[in-house]
Amino acid sequence: MSELKLDLHTDAIRKLIRNYQTTTVTVETGVVITNSDGILSISGISDAKLNEILIVKENLYALVLSLGSDLVGAVMLSEYQNVFEGDEVKRTGRTFSVPTGSQLLGRVINVVGAPIDGGAELSNAQFEQVERQAPGVMARQSVTEPLYTGILTIDSLIPIGRGQRELIIGDRQTGKTTIAIDAIINQKDQNCNCIYVSIGQKNSTLFQVIQKLKEKDALSYTTIVSASASDLPSLKYLAPFVGITIAEQWMKEGKDVLIVYDDLTQHAIAYRTMSLLLNFPPGREAYPGDVFYLHSRLLERSGRLNKQHGGGSITALPIIQTQADDISAYIPTNVISITDGQIFLKSLLFNSGHRPAIDVGLSVSRVGGSAQKAAIKHMSSTLKLELAQYFEVLEFSKFGSELNEQTKTTLNLGSKIQKCLVQSPNSPRSPGQELFLLFMIKEKHILRVEDTEDVPAFLDIALRKFKESGLEYNIDLNVPTSLEHRELMKQVVTDAYAEFMISKSR
Numbered sequence: 362m363s364e365l366k367l368d369l370h371t372d373a374i375r376k377l378i379r380n381y382q383t384t385t386v387t388v389e390t391g392v393v394i395t396n397s398d399g400i401l402s403i404s405g406i407s408d409a410k411l412n413e414i415l416i417v418k419e420n421l422y423a424l425v426l427s428l429g430s431d432l433v434g435a436v437m438l439s440e441y442q443n444v445f446e447g448d449e450v451k452r453t454g455r456t457f458s459v460p461t462g463s464q465l466l467g468r469v470i471n472v473v474g475a476p477i478d479g480g481a482e483l484s485n486a487q488f489e490q491v492e493r494q495a496p497g498v499m500a501r502q503s504v505t506e507p508l509y510t511g512i513l514t515i516d517s518l519i520p521i522g523r524g525q526r527e528l529i530i531g532d533r534q535t536g537k538t539t540i541a542i543d544a545i546i547n548q549k550d551q552n553c554n555c556i557y558v559s560i561g562q563k564n565s566t567l568f569q570v571i572q573k574l575k576e577k578d579a580l581s582y583t584t585i586v587s588a589s590a591s592d593l594p595s596l597k598y599l600a601p602f603v604g605i606t607i608a609e610q611w612m613k614e615g616k617d618v619l620i621v622y623d624d625l626t627q628h629a630i631a632y633r634t635m636s637l638l639l640n641f642p643p644g645r646e647a648y649p650g651d652v653f654y655l656h657s658r659l660l661e662r663s664g665r666l667n668k669q670h671g672g673g674s675i676t677a678l679p680i681i682q683t684q685a686d687d688i689s690a691y692i693p694t695n696v697i698s699i700t701d702g703q704i705f706l707k708s709l710l711f712n713s714g715h716r717p718a719i720d721v722g723l724s725v726s727r728v729g730g731s732a733q734k735a736a737i738k739h740m741s742s743t744l745k746l747e748l749a750q751y752f753e754v755l756e757f758s759k760f761g762s763e764l765n766e767q768t769k770t771t772l773n774l775g776s777k778i779q780k781c782l783v784q785s786p787n788s789p790r791s792p793g794q795e796l797f798l799l800f801m802i803k804e805k806h807i808l809r810v811e812d813t814e815d816v817p818a819f820l821d822i823a824l825r826k827f828k829e830s831g832l833e834y835n836i837d838l839n840v841p842t843s844l845e846h847r848e849l850m851k852q853v854v855t856d857a858y859a860e861f862m863i864s865k866s867r
Contacts, residue, residue, distance in 0.1 A: 372475070388451055388452065389405075389406050389408060389409075389451070389452045390405060390406070390449055390450065390451050390452070391403045391404055391405030391406035391433070391449075391450045391452075392404055392405055392446075392447055392448065392449060392450060393417065393444060393445065393446055393447065393448045393450060394432060394446065395446065396441060396444045396445065396446070397638050398441070398638060399436060399437040399441035399593055399594075399595070400434065400435075400436055400437075400635065400638035400639055401417070401423055401434070401435045401436070401437065401441075401444065401450075402432045402433075402434060403415070403432065403433045403434075403435055403450050404431065404432055404433075405450075406433055406450060406452055407431070407433070408452075409425050409428065409433050409452055410425065410456065411425055411426070411428060411492075412424060412425060412426075412456045412457050412491070412492045413425045413452065413453065413454070413455065413456055414438075414453045414455050414456065414457055415435055415450050415451065415452060415453065416450070416451040416453060417437070417444055417448060417449075417450050418443070418444065418448050418449065419449075421437065421439050421440070421441075421443075421444060422437070422438045422439055423435040423436060423437050423438060423450070424436050424438055424457055424595060424599075426635065426639060427639045427640075427641070434639040434640075435450075436593070436594070436595035436598075436635055436639075437593060437595060438473065438593070438595055438596065439593075441593075456490050456491070456492060457490070457491045457492070457599065458488045458489055458490045458491060458606075459473070459474045459488065459489065459491055459603045459606055459607065460474045460483050460486030460487070460488055461486065461487050461488070461489050461606065461607050461610035461611075462486055462487050462610065464483055464484075464486060465483070465486075465584045465607060466554065466581065466582055466583070466584055467580050467581045467582075467583070467584075468480060468483075468584055468585070469571065469585040469587060470483075470584070470585070470586055470587070471586075471587055471588070471592075471596070472586065472587075472588050472592070472596040472599050472600050472603050473596075474486075474603070477587065487610070489606050489609070489610055490606070491599065491602045491603060491606050492602065493606075493609075493662075495658065495661040495662045495664075496662070496664060496666060496670070500666055500667060500669075500670045501524075501664050501665060501666060501667060502524075502665050502666065502667040502668075503665070503728075503731065504522035504523065504524045504525050504665055504701075504728045504729070504731055504732050505522065505731060505732055506522060506523040506524075506665075506674075506732055507520060507521070507522055507523070507729075507732045507733055507734060508521045508522060508523045508525070508544075508548075508553070508617075508619065508676050508732075509547055509551075509789075509791075509792055509795075510540070510543060510544040510547055510789065511543055511544070511546070511547035511788075511789020511790050511791070512540065512543055512544075512717060512784060512789065512790075513781070513782055513784060513790060513795050513798055513799075514717060514719045514721065514782045514784075515540070515704060515717075515719070516737065516792070516795050517737060517740075517741035517744060517795065517799055518721055518724070518741065518744060518745055519702065519704055519719070519721075519724045519725065519726040519729065520726055520729035520730060520732060520733040520737075521544075521676065521726060521729050521732075522676075522728060522729045522731065522732025522733075523553075523617050523665060523674040523676050523732065524663065524664050524665025524674035524675065524676060525663075525676055525677075525701045525702075525726070525728055525729055525732070526660050526663050526676075526677040526679065526699070526700040526701050527676075527677070527678055527700060527701060527702050527703065527704060527726060527729070528678075528679050528680075528681060528696055528697060528700040528702070528703040528704065529541060529678055529679070529680045529681070529703070529704045529706070530680070530681045530682075530683060530688060530693060530696075530697070530703050530704070530705055530706070531682070531683060531686070531705060531706030531707065531708070531718070532682065532683055532684065532685070532686060532706070532708045533682055534708075534711075535706040535707070535708050535711045535718050536706055536711060536716060536717050536718055536786070537623075537624070537680045537682070537706055538570070538623055538680065539717070539786045539787070540704065540706075540717055541557070541621040541623060541678050541680060542557075542570060542573055542574070542786075542787065543786065543787060543788075543789050544619060544621070544678060544789075545557065545574065545579055545583055545619060545621065546573075546574070546577045546579045546787060546789055547789035548579070548582065548619055549577070549578065549579055549582070551617075552616070552617060553582070553616075553617040553618065553619055554582055554583075554584070554608075554611050554616055554617070554618050554619075555579070555582060555583040555584070555618070555619045555620070555621075556583070556584045556585075556586065556604045556607060556608050556618065556619070556620040556621070557570065557574075557583060557584070557585045557586070557620075557621045557623065558585075558586045558588075558600050558601050558603075558604035558620065558621065558622050558623065559585065559586065559587045559588065559589070559600075559623055560588050560597050560600050560601065560622065560623065560624060560625070560627045560628050560631070561588065561589070561590050561597050561624075561627030561628075561630070561631065562587075562589065562590060562623065562627075563589070563590050564589050564590075564591075567585070567587055567589065570585075571585065573787060576787075577787060584604075584607060586600055586603050586604045586607070587600075588600035594631040594632075594634045594635050595631075595635060597627060597628060597631035598628065598631045598632050598635060600628070601622045601625070601628055601659055602659060604620055604622070605620060605659060605662045605663070605675070605677075608620050608663075608675045609662060609675065611673065612666060612671065612673035612674060612675050613666075613670075613671050613673060614671060614673060615671040615672050615673045616673050617673060617674045617676070618673070618674065618675045618676070619675075619676045619678070620663070620675060620676070620677050620678070621677075621678045621679075621680070622659075622677070622678070622679040622680060623680045624679075624680035624681060624682055625656060625679045625680065625681055625692070625696060626680075626681050626682040626692055628655075628656075629648060629652055629655070629656070629692050632648075632649070632652060632655055633647060633648050633649065633652070636648075636649040637649075645691050646690075646691045646692075648691060648692070652691075652692070652695065653695050653699075656679075656695060656696055656699055657699050660677055660679060660696075660699050660700060661699075662675070663675040663676065663677035677700075679696060679700065681693050681696050686707060686708060686709075688703075688705065688723070701726065701727045701728045701729070702724075702725045702726035702727045702728070702729065703723075703724060703725065704719055704724050705719070705720045705723040705724045706718045706719060706720070707719075707720040707723075714783075715779060715782075715783060716783060716784070716786070717784060719782075721745065721748050721749075722749065722752065734792070734838035734839060735838070735839055735840050735841050736796055736836065736837070736838040736839070736840065736841055736842050737792065737795065737796055737799065737838060739841040739842065740796055740799035740800055740802075740803050740842065741799050741803075742803075743803060744778070744799065744802060744803070747771075747774065747775065747778060747802075748775060748778060748779075750771050750775070751771060751772065751774070751775020751776070751778070751779075752775070754768055754771045754772055754775070755772065755775070758772060773808065773813075774805065774807075774808060776813045777807045777808065777810070777813055777816050778802055778807070780807075780813060780814075780816035780817060780820075781798055781801070781802055781807060781816065781820065783817070791833060792838055793827075793832070793833035793834060793836060793838075794824055794827065794828075794833060796836060796838065796842070797823070797824070797827045797832075797833070797850060797853075798820070798824075800842070800847065800850050801820075801823065801854060804847075804851070806851070806854045806858075807819075809854075809858050810858075810861070815861075815865070818861065818864075819857065819858070819861045822857045822860050822861050822864070823853065823854060823857035823858075823861075825857075826853050826856055826857040826860070827850070827853050827857075830849070830853050832846065832849055832850065832853065
């Protein structure tokens with residue numbers, strides 16, 4: 362690690378400690394017994410607390426993670442090569458904390474709260490402890506307000522509500538991050554602050570994410586917390602807790618927050634690395650026994666507060682990476698059991714060109730249906746059944762037997778619905794546009810187009826006509842769509858089909 366990076370970490374951690382209210386305490390000191398790749402065994406500080414910051418050699422910092430009868434286990438938060446046996450360690454009496462507040466919007470910070478985007482230093486920030494209890498049951502309220510991602514498949518079939526925890530799970534390179542970034546982009550002008558926590562990602566990957574958010578003017582309401590692939594395991598371990606601490610401060614102020622953890626698989630691996638070096642007993646897949654508690658105490662801090670506690674919410678989108686679409690592995694099953702549903706991305710769908718590659722059969726939202734608006738719920742009521750019938754019939758059709766007319770109709774409709782659900786990345790749709798697309802599916806207007814491959818071109822014309830009609834902002838989504846509005850949408854479809862046929866005949 363370069364000297365510049367070391368100075369950045371050191372200065373930032375000094376600020377964390379300095380910003381606490383000072384009290385008169387007796388400084389307890391100890392000595393380093395061993396240093397195993399940044400994992401310290403320390404003697405002489407028996408009264409240390411979990412997550413307490415320790416000062417090593419006057420200018421380096423460590424975090425207490427293990428309390429033994431005679432030795433304390435701590436992980437370095439900065440460079441550790443110059444820490445040797447016999448070096449002095451001092452207690453600070455302070456637990457790890459991070460800066461919070463609106464000045465973090467539009468900024469990229471590291472785990473200790475120092476800006477790494479080349480911008481100005483944070484000034485007059487309020488510091489909050491990273492480890493804290495989740496809000497109690499009586500401080501919460503039910504999920505009743507939708508959080509639109511702008512992705513038709515999710516908003517219609519796997520709806521997400523404000524305050525929900527919805528897992529995004531799938532193999533690498535199947536579009537998990539793209540869905541999360543689309544959800545952030547779609548929060549523009551929705552009075553929702555966003556936090557993107559990058560855990561163990563390459564710096565080049567994070568740069569691409571930042572550029573996408575800049576292009577869509579979404580960085581202004583987003584905070585990015587980065588623990589890159591080259592950072593210490595201790596920083597990767599702390600990164601999501603830093604993100605949720607920033608989010609909680611906004612939630613207490615009555616604001617809605619969307620937080621993305623990309624990804625918790627790397628988080629669990631970092632925790633496993635530290636635990637093995639701290640001599641915690643390994644369990645399944647060599648993870649320590651409390652890895653479930655690690656993620657449950659993190660995700661439980663998301664939710665929706667009642668009016669007496671500010672009425673804010675934190676919607677969490679944790680990301681988990683699978684291998685060969687295996688969702689029965691240890692970490693995936695753990696996080697599935699903690700969250701309120703999952704969006705499962707299948708590599709087979711992705712490779713066949715169906716993107717977003719969401720497997721509707723294995724994806725579920727356990728509480729999002731309560732938050733879905735009445736108009737969209739009514740229009741999407743038969744969609745899941747029609748897709749299920751399509752996939753069932755599709756399997757039988759592979760045997761090559763002769764198909765009856767009803768089966769052919771099911772296959773034709775299902776293939777066209779699949780085309781309607783295909784969506785380009787970073788191009789979220791408004792709730793009104795989604796309602797219009799669901800109307801065309803429910804009323805089977807998409808069957809007007811004979812060739813399935815022509816459906817995307819027809820949809821482009823129809824959506825343009827719908828926007829020109831002004832209906833997009835005149836339909837009340839809180840009630841089922843009226844007969845009058847359905848007739849107006851039907852007329853838009855008719856006009857769009859006429860224009861489509863003219864363009865096709867040219």
